[in-house]
Amino acid sequence: MNPYEKLDDRAFWKLGVAEPKQGELTQVWLPKFKIEKQHAVATAGSCFAQNIGRALRSRGMNWLVTEKPPQSLPRSLHTAHNYGLFTFRTGNIYTPALLAQWVRWALDRSSMDQEVWETDGRFFDPFRPSVRPNGFESVEEVLASRHITADAVKTAIEQADIFLFTPGLTEAWVNTKSKSIYPACPGTVQGTFNPDEHQCINFGFESGKKALASAFDAMQNHNPNIKMLLTVSPVPITATVTGHHALTASTYTKSVLRALAGEFANAxxxxxxxxxxxxxxxxxLDQSYFNENKRTVSPSGVDYVMKHFFEGLGQEKQSSPVPMGDIVCEDEILEYYGKA
Structure with missing residues (x-):
């Protein structure tokens, strides 16, 4: 008898993938630890992760929200001001390196960058360029708001049982002087691009894993009971400045993120x-779970992913789909710069 004779069907491609109908794949995810309704789950990451918080809330799970909108802000403006997208109002955190930066700022306020951008008398946060579409009134207001978000990140680390992080990119823009990481290229969402100060770094496997380890080690030092659940966004990149074709650049990005997430979890x-x-x-797959742009995941794709998530947690099937809302995605603005 050899080791393969004792394996379940899920271990074989033919029995586990090819023969079952696409929606009937089973035991794709066997959770390493319990996530029950009383467990506080913090969410952060790229655009796709915005669906996860909504799905948790729709199932009665304890989605942790540590930065809530002021009562004076109309509900119709919550999404535009980045409230209710993630646990805190950082906007999208596309890379492990950007996550590590926010964790460091949250736990050591003296390390926080003080950079602020000004355009036509309005002030913008380089590290949260989408949180105030019309900008802030002063530098002080930008910095005060950034500190509020850092406080919310710290509170989430302290209160979360599970920190669910969904990276989506490896390319990131960095300030060559301060070494701080931006969520989007300066001069796209906000700000002005300066080739002498702004550089793109394409984080590889080792640097990405090191950043992820730095973030989680800091979280555990502050909250020894916290656990991390990693996912990788299935949404392809919008554009690349690496010189490679968008297809191969996206394949590289997702391969690196999938590999580092898998190795980090296995360890x-x-x-x-x-x-x-x-x-x-x-x-x-028998059908595509992407929209016509072949990039964003369709509502049926989101439902399919979350179906497997909740089935893995042992929850009963739910007929109602995941509630869909507007997705805020800074990198999508890069499509504007493509020549039609």
Whole structure:
């Protein structure tokens, strides 16, 4: 008898993937630790992760929100001002390096960058360029708002049982002087691009894993009971400045993120990986779970991913779809610069 004779069907491609109908794949994710309704789950990451918080809330899970909108802000403006997208109002955190930066700022306020951008008498946060569409009234207001968000990140680290992080990019723009990381290229969402100060770095496997370890180690030092659940956004990149074709650049990005998330999870009993990327991205699937732009995930794709998530947690099937809302995605503005 050899080791393969004892394996379940899920271990074989033919029995686990090819023969079952696409929606009938089973045991794709066997959670490493329990996530029950009383557990506080913090969410952060790229655009796709915005769907996860809504899904948690719709299932009666304890989605932790540590930065809430002021009562004076109309509900119709909450999304535009980045409230209710993630646990805190950082906007999208596309890379492990940007997550590590926010964790460092939250736990050591003296390390926080003080950079502010000004355009036509209005002031913008380089590290949260979408949180105030019309800008702030002063530098002081920008910095005060940034500190509020850092406080919210710290509170989330203190209160969360599970920190669910969904990276989506490896390319990031960095200030060459301060070494601080931006969520979007200066001069796209806000600000002015300066080739002498702004540089793109394409984080590889080792640097990405090191940043992820830095973030989680800091979280655990502050909250020894916290666990991390990693996913990878299945949404392809919008554009690349690497010189490669967008297809190969996106494949590289997702391969790096999938590999580092998998290895990081395999190395710790306190870290798990949920296969959102794996469920919707393979080309051999019977149907596409992407919209016509072949980039954003369709509502049926979101439902499919979250169905596997909640089934993995042992929850009953739910007929109602995941509530869909507006998705705020800074990198989508890059499509504007493509020549039609």
């Amino acid at each position: 710790s009993e306190h870290v798990d990986y949920f296969p959102s990327y794996d469920l919707v991205s393979p080309a051999m």
